[in-house]
Amino acid sequence: MERPDLDNVDPAVVAYIESLEAELEQLRGRPERHAVETFEPSEPPTTINVITISAGSLAKRTPRHFYSRQRRGGMGVFDLDTPEDDPPAFLLLADAGQNLLVFTNHGRAFRLPVSELPETPVRGRGQSLVARLPFSLQTGEKLAAMLPDSGGAYVLLFSERGWVRRIRSNYLGPKMLPGTAFHDPKNGGPLVAACWSPGDGDLFLLTRQGQAIRFAEQQVPVSGCRGIRVPPDDAVITGLPVYAGSGVFLVADDGKGTIRLMSGFNANKAPGAGGKVAIKVDHVAGAVIVEESDDLFILSQLGKIIRFTAGEVPPKEGVVQGVHCISLRNDQVVAVARSQS
DSSP states (O other): OOOOOOTTSOHHHHHHHHHHHHHHHHHHTSOHHHHHHTSOOOOOOOSEEEEEEETTOEEEEEEGGGSOOOOTTOOOEEOEEOOTTSOEEEEEEEETTSEEEEEETTSEEEEEEGGGSOBOOSSEEOEESGGGSSSOOOTTOOEEEEEESOSSSEEEEEETTSEEEEEEGGGGSTTSOTTEEOOOTTTTSSEEEEEEEOSSSEEEEEETTSEEEEEEGGGSOTTOEEOSBOOTTOOEEEEEEEOTTOEEEEEETTSEEEEEEGGGSOOOSSSSSBOEESSOOSOEEEEEEOOTTOEEEEEETTSEEEEEEGGGSOEESSOOOOEEOSOOSSOOEEEEEEEOO
């Protein structure tokens, strides 16, 4: 059958068709036995949920066991179904019995039970997360970061221009007033990321252009400080707690990723300096602390998601471009998360 003209077809539909064609070509080139081995058996049922959220706050959750592991570099499966003008933007894992800490770019925080998010199949439509918050968002306010409500002694907040603040976990507990502000955008711009930390190691701050800095977390004062000096054409995208033996999985928007070992990334004596190259890419999409036995989840702008084991990504002490982690066509990576086995 001759391929029809797709010039006037929606780009998202074309991308989906092309991804199916590419997968079909791969299957034609392999023995049937190998195609079956590409997917591992599903894990036993679990209460851990994969939560996907769009830029405009459409959110859903799906139990983790419905996502089969693929090989690194696979096609993935389509997940959050959103309008074309509201692409997927956030990805995290949390137990159905937990609460989410939801942070906005204005630095305000809210608590929301995971169970209040709609549970759907892997390919499902989300519902407004913002509509479930106890207060309306302010003008220009939008979602910036989401965390499960437990995970360490401190929550670290990171701004676009490199400001870092450390908050004790009890301030974010059940007694927290909804909408409490923990960051002032006057300090380093809007909030862009948050993470849990045990509080006794180093911080690793990463920018969109792949620059990073590492320094002792305890050097961050109560009022916060500048963690990294960021040039005008760059911005911080995340920060992570690390130790000398840690590995950080870095993934670019083109689907290439690497595990950067902190044994090969020396710590600075103090925060506030310029960064050095962590990965050779044009645009970093995300980063997570990872161990070899963990699973990695990668989410794309068209709503594709892939799950594979971190052990398939070779760890490196030096700067590299990375290896292919997800097959993309007219698409790009927007988020990454990890799940402990």
